Amino acid sequence: MEILEWIRLIVGGALLLCGLIIFLIELYGVFHLKYVLNRMHAAAMGDTLGISFSLVGLMVFSGLNFTTLKMMLIVIFLWFASPVSSHLLARLEVVTNENLENHCQNYAELAELEKELNREKEDEQTGGQEA
Amino acid sequence: MSEKSAVLEMIYRNMYIAVLVILAVMLFVCLIRAVRGPRVADRIVAVNMMGTMVMVMIAVLSLLLKEGFLVDICLIYAMVSFLAVVVISMVYMGVYAERAQRRRQKYPQGHNREADRAGMQGTEPEKGESANGNS
Structure with a gap:
């Protein structure tokens, strides 16, 4: 025990x-x-x-x-x-x-970044298919 | 629990006291955050954290003193702390809305200038809503 x-x-x-x-x-x-x-x-x-x-x-x-x-x-x-x-x-x-946007500015950039990443990924995929 | 040996009793006692001391130090650090917090929500978050740590302290104390009723106090403390956060945030929102309305009645031009400055920074659906509500 x-x-x-x-x-x-x-x-x-x-x-x-x-x-x-x-x-x-x-x-x-x-x-x-x-x-x-x-x-x-x-x-x-x-x-x-x-x-x-x-x-x-x-x-x-x-x-x-x-x-x-x-x-x-x-x-x-x-x-x-x-x-x-x-x-x-x-x-x-x-x-x-009242100025909440000062703390959330990065969201727009992040959305742009995400869009860019998706575009790059699509480019890579199409490039891979062609090759 | 009664047939526990003396060594185990001593270890338990020292461990409880060490945990209490560590929690007390963390409580003071939380208090610093509550004093320094630049906004009201900062302070409420810090006080909420302090409430959580005090709950653990009460639970440890109930095992250290072998008093079961202290856990009841801990449960009541949890409920009261939750109620305090709800009531304080609601009351502060009401006070803020009242103050904003008074300011709008007093300085309609100053408010328009504010809205213009906000409109220049960018276009967000929230801002459109607030501008509509103010006009």
């Missing part, structure tokens, strides 16, 4: 460590990215994946009882609540930002 306890410690500790590392990546992303709509992407990762990993690790520690069930409920609730709050925040940002 002693072995089982040690295995539980190692598995739970690894999961909890994964959760902490994901929180760390989230923090890095929030400080690295430049705009709210990009930062939201990093923040949502911690809301779902980070807390799921941490709470699954804590579930392994606590064993089979009501505490585990409640932690599961927290994770499931956050899976539903986090996209809704992200959507509301994105709408808030889009509604209240």
Whole structure:
């Protein structure tokens, strides 16, 4: 039985460590990215994946009882609540930002780039068929 | 759980305390983001992140103190934090719309100048909508 306890410690500790590392990546992303709509992407990762990993690790520690069930409920609730709050925040940002286009300028260039890439690909394909 | 050996108890206790300390440090970094964030949405995102980390802290604390009811508090905290984000974003949108309307009534010419400048930057469907709504 002693072995089982040690295995539980190692598995739970690894999961909890994964959760902490994901929180760390989230923090890095929030400080690295430049705009709210990009930062939201990093923040949502911690809301779902980070807390799921941490709470699954804590579930392994606590064993089979009501505490585990409640932690599961927290994770499931956050899976539903986090996209809704992200959507509301994105709408808030889009509604209240008067010069949103300054942050989204690259989309036109990206579309042009994509068009150009498709054209090149078609050229290559036709060239390959001819050869 | 009661037949756990003393060594395991000590390891668990130290690990919980280490996790709590790491989470507390990350919480302070989040607070820096919330203070520095240039826009309102930045601050709300940072506060939301802080809420998530506090939830993990409460769950760890409930296992450290062996008090099951702290997990209930964690569940309530999740619900209240979600409600806070929804309410704050809705209220801020309302306040912004009201302020924009007052500004439009006060300076109709200034607003026209703004719309002209926006129209010069490029043509987007959103801008057309906003120009129609303002006129």
